[in-house]
Amino acid sequence: MTGVPQTAGAPPGPLAGLRVLLVEDNLTNQQVAKAILRQAGADVDVAADGAAAVAACDSAIYTLVLMDVQMPGMDGLEATRTIRASERAAARSGGHEHRHCIIGLTAAGGPDFERECRLAGMDDYLTKPVSRTTLVQALVDAAGRGAG
Numbered sequence: 001m002t003g004v005p006q007t008a009g010a011p012p013g014p015l016a017g018l019r020v021l022l023v024e025d026n027l028t029n030q031q032v033a034k035a036i037l038r039q040a041g042a043d044v045d046v047a048a049d050g051a052a053a054v055a056a057c058d059s060a061i062y063t064l065v066l067m068d069v070q071m072p073g074m075d076g077l078e079a080t081r082t083i084r085a086s087e088r089a090a091a092r093s094g095g096h097e098h099r100h101c102i103i104g105l106t107a108a109g110g111p112d113f114e115r116e117c118r119l120a121g122m123d124d125y126l127t128k129p130v131s132r133t134t135l136v137q138a139l140v141d142a143a144g145r146g147a148g
Helices: 027-039 050-059 076-092 111-120 132-144
Strands: 019-023 043-047 064-068 101-106 124-127
Touching: 019 027, 019 050, 027 043, 027 064, 027 132, 043 050, 050 064, 050 076, 064 076, 064 132, 076 101, 076 111, 101 111, 101 132, 111 124, 124 132
Parallel strands: 019 043, 019 064, 064 101, 101 124
Antiparallel strands: none
């Protein structure tokens, strides 16, 4: 699926004004998800692995983080735990208090896996393959709940 750029005068997409970090190791999945998110109006940055996601969240504020769970090296669960620990440390030290909303993306599923995602600190998760409509709606819903 390819994204269609917004044209001047076009109404803003449902994700307009949201800053999203897409964490995905597969280049094709990156391109597809980035196109969908941008077409929906989001400002999107991409991290190719968990370590890059941690670094990105340490240096920028994202409304939403879309985190692939199964990646080589630091996976999405470990990256989420690390991001949450960094957020807690910043809050304790009187630093910037921001909690990123993290939504996991996984090919696995089921109640045990959902529990594992929640224990790692994810706010929600989606099972791949995810449709454009489901993806955008999940992010709209998360943002509406006061994500970030």
